[in-house]
Amino acid sequence: MTFVLGLTGSIGMGKSATADLFRRLGVPVHDADAAVHRLYRGRAAPLIEKTFPGTVTEGAVDRAKLGAAVLGDPARMKQLEAIVHPLVREEEEAFLRRVSALSPVAVLDIPLLFETGGETRCDAVLVVTAPAAVQRARVMARPGMTDEKFHAILAKQMRDEDKRARAHFLVETGRGFSSAEAQVRSILACLAGRPGRRSHC
Incomplete structure (x- = not known):
């Protein structure tokens, strides 16, 4: 069984660079933000245009127009999330099915993991x-x-100290690339051969 490791972190913490480290070490990573970008150019576009007319141009969501339509309006933001979140989950599930027989560990890169309850879909969570x-x-x-x-961005995100308190693993990126890579390697060594939900190694 593939161990599902959630990866999250506040803006500027080095989450994307840490996700790239996992990829370089051969671990499959599903990027929720990239999935949204694909959906905005594909399946989500007609659904969004139906709910928010005028936000799609040439078959793709115009993010500036969509932002103007939903930002500052919690009700409209919930409408958007009701369209996009289930589609992202579908892509995530398809990703996990694809890699389940290929890798002992898979990473779900989800920026607002705790804020959206995404930790319930993971065996453990790494906070950058x-x-x-x-x-x-x-x-x-x-x-x-x-x-x-x-x-404004920080106001939408759980405080870093709260994320760290709920994490199973931490990667501290302030000490440079080599240190971050060593921390990632240590986590993978810890998880090797240990399928299932765990709080620590």
């Missing part, structure tokens, strides 16, 4: 973290980022 000063420096270096945007 970094010191607050490192996080801020990384995020503020992104094009177009402002203090206001940064704090």
